[in-house]
Amino acid sequence: MDAKKIINQILEEKGKITDVYFVACGGSLVDLYPVSYFIQGESKTIHSMYYTSKEFVISAPKTLTKNSITIVCSHSGNTPEAIEAAKLAKSLGSYVIVFTNNEKSKINSDSFNVIVYPWGDEISVQDEPMGESYALMNELLKAQEDYCEYEKMKDGLSKIDGVIRKAVQVEKDSAVSFADKYSKEPFLYIVGSGASFSQAYGFSICSLMEMQWINCGYIHSAEFFHGPFEVLDKDVLYILLMNEGRTRVMDERVLKFLKKYGSKYAVIDTRNFGIDIIDKDVVDYFNPFVFYKMACLYREELAKVKGHPTSVRRYMGVVEY
Amino acid sequence: MDAKKIINQILEEKGKITDVYFVACGGSLVDLYPVSYFIQGESKTIHSMYYTSKEFVISAPKTLTKNSITIVCSHSGNTPEAIEAAKLAKSLGSYVIVFTNNEKSKINSDSFNVIVYPWGDEISVQDEPMGESYALMNELLKAQEDYCEYEKMKDGLSKIDGVIRKAVQVEKDSAVSFADKYSKEPFLYIVGSGASFSQAYGFSICSLMEMQWINCGYIHSAEFFHGPFEVLDKDVLYILLMNEGRTRVMDERVLKFLKKYGSKYAVIDTRNFGIDIIDKDVVDYFNPFVFYKMACLYREELAKVKGHPTSVRRYMGVVEY
Known part of the structure; x- marks a missing residue:
């Protein structure tokens, strides 16, 4: 995934992003929450919120407009609520990024920018949904508001695998x-x-x-x-x-x-x-x-x-x- | 509390409201969450988020600006984190409304619009923090974006005490x-x-x-x-x-x-x-x-x-x- 390229494409299409929504279920939602928290804590120009998929579908925010990005994650790619959420966001004009581990799943559609991620102990967390979402949002904040901690975030993403390896040994x-x-x-x-x-x-x-x-x-x-x-x-x-x-x-x-x-x-x-x-x-x-x-x-x-x-x-x- | 008057004063002072933050601890946070959810689901012009007080103080959103309202609730009025949160919001230019049950508490300060509410079985929920917060936000949405469900919300607030009384009997x-x-x-x-x-x-x-x-x-x-x-x-x-x-x-x-x-x-x-x-x-x-x-x-x-x-x-x- 080329985070900078994706963000440049989005900004070219949308002009300005006002909202980023993170939508998933269970463990996939757990992966996205920290990135929503990151935007809430760091961005001056973008609001963010996370939703469990069905709640998002039933009670979609009125601020979900064509100037938003919606990031949906479904590991299996077949979670009905997650598919429904991605479709709804798209129908309201949002730019939809989908993370899935399953290329042949129902959520893999041309309507969305689908990123198929690998999964497992040997995979860098930079290539998994949390790491990739951080990379995307770091690029977005840099491009849209010249985010001052951009380099520190990039540096952190390059180092976190080593910390995790040490944690497994120590703990x-x-x-x-x-x-x-x-x-x-x-x-x-x-x-x-x-x-x-x-x-x-x-x-x-x-x-x-x-x-x-x-x-x-x-x-x-x-x-x-x-x-x-x-x-x-x-x-x-x-x-x-x-x-x-x-x-x-x-x-x-x-x-x-x-x-x-x-x-x-x-x-x-x-x-x-x-x-x-x-x-x-x-x-x-x-x-x-x-x-x-x-x-x-x-x-x-x-x-x-x-x-x-x-x-x-x-x-x-x-x-x- | 005259909700319309308070909202008119705020809009006169601020021009436009972009964000409403709800900040409290434990049971008081429980009271405010539904009102934050209401804004998320209904408003086209305002973003909202709820925070436990200490997290708000430590990791205040960058979108907490002079065009925001921060609603803090502390039943005792002496919860240190809630007082800290109200002060922080004020220092960042937010309009701060404080709900407390205790007129003589530390949070009662001229820096905030302090609303002392009564509490107890005989009190209408319209006079308690959840009801009053709904009334305030209903007026805000009406004034700022001509909210189409305004009358239905007002009607609901006038009827909910009766539903609660019936619930106690039935259950x-x-x-x-x-x-x-x-x-x-x-x-x-x-x-x-x-x-x-x-x-x-x-x-x-x-x-x-x-x-x-x-x-x-x-x-x-x-x-x-x-x-x-x-x-x-x-x-x-x-x-x-x-x-x-x-x-x-x-x-x-x-x-x-x-x-x-x-x-x-x-x-x-x-x-x-x-x-x-x-x-x-x-x-x-x-x-x-x-x-x-x-x-x-x-x-x-x-x-x-x-x-x-x-x-x-x-x-x-x-x-x-």
Whole structure:
């Protein structure tokens, strides 16, 4: 994918972009959320919002116009709601980019700019939807408003694979011991903030609920103190995602509280993985890449202990719904 | 509060409004979310976003300019993050409206347009933050873009108290029987969609986690099928919030699945409470008022069975954090 070329084409066709919508379901939505958060935090000229596909179709924003870009992701390429969302956005004049892993899927249509991405452990995250969406939006912000952190974002994207590799090595033993200790817990909470709130969500609904049939909730680190913390006692299990960057202060506040009043918690801290090689002005946006891989690591270790392969489903793709 | 007068003053001062930000923590954020959703779904000229206060302070949007309105709600008026958020918005030139129940609180300052609201069972929801925020935004959309559903929204606001009263009568027995049957459950999920996704969240984090120390997760009805439903079996408890309006189709899909594969679930359906007296073009935005009161009803019945008054806290306002 040539991000600069795509953005130049779009700007030539559209003149100016006012809105970027990110639309997907489940794990694919988790991939796009951080990029929407990036635009919300960095752009002076563009608004952004993320939607689960069906909600987008039912309640499409009135600001979805011909000066918008809609980015839709469907891994299988056959999710009906995602296809519906891409068609709706196109019909309203939006420029539609579709990410899919499946070239032969129903969403692959000439109506959209379809980017077929590879997937797997050996693939650079720069070639996957989150990385490619960041690259696209970084080019858009540079072209439209001369975004001052453009080079730092590019530099970060070139370095994040190395941080992820280190994270897998550093965290491996902790994941093994977590699975040993806690594989029989009735439920747990994942806590996170900033761009990585998406990863608290994805860790919970994809890695644990979907792939391990473990009951799980997700909580924003700042919201923890406005209700959720009242359930905390020595018997309740938490995984805290500690971000590097501006939102770390919210995660640290949770950690302090867990240390004082909790007893069962794991902390996954991107600071332990050398993420500080990425500039502090943009590092916030790179934590989600790392936490995604950490969720994979933890679920694989749980799968071994539980004897429950992460590929097993009882409903998804099995029954009608 | 004279909503029209406030909006006229703001438009006189600002000329045009491009953004409205809703900022609060926990239960107060739950109150504001539907109004942000309303703008996202209805306005052609205004963008809107909601933030938990600390995240807003740390990662303020670059589109927060002098042509914005920031609405902050703090029930106690002393939440440090909410005060910080209001000050930040003001310093960036935003027009700041503050809702608080406490006239003598720290957030009551001449820098903001402070609206002190009453609170309690006998108060019309029109005089509480959600109702007043809807009234303000309805006036804003009318004045700035001649919003075509203005009269229907006004009519809905005048009728919603009656729907809530009916809901309390109709749902009472179900709440009693839910509490009897399920007060000892280790955890449950609240499922909802649209403007009422906020109420799935609030029911979970405020009514159950905070006030009853019950472990709980919240799930969007559309996202249910993209991961979360894999934990469903005959032993897992759900409360489904069935909306009247466009998003009902998502809730109905969940209900169908729960009926087929689940066994322990309660359904709270606003259609049973005569909400159809509100015009179908805007009824979506009124479901959250009803679900809030239903969460109060269910938690009160749980409190009786558990012997755990809803006012008891172990951390909030008790220890340092």
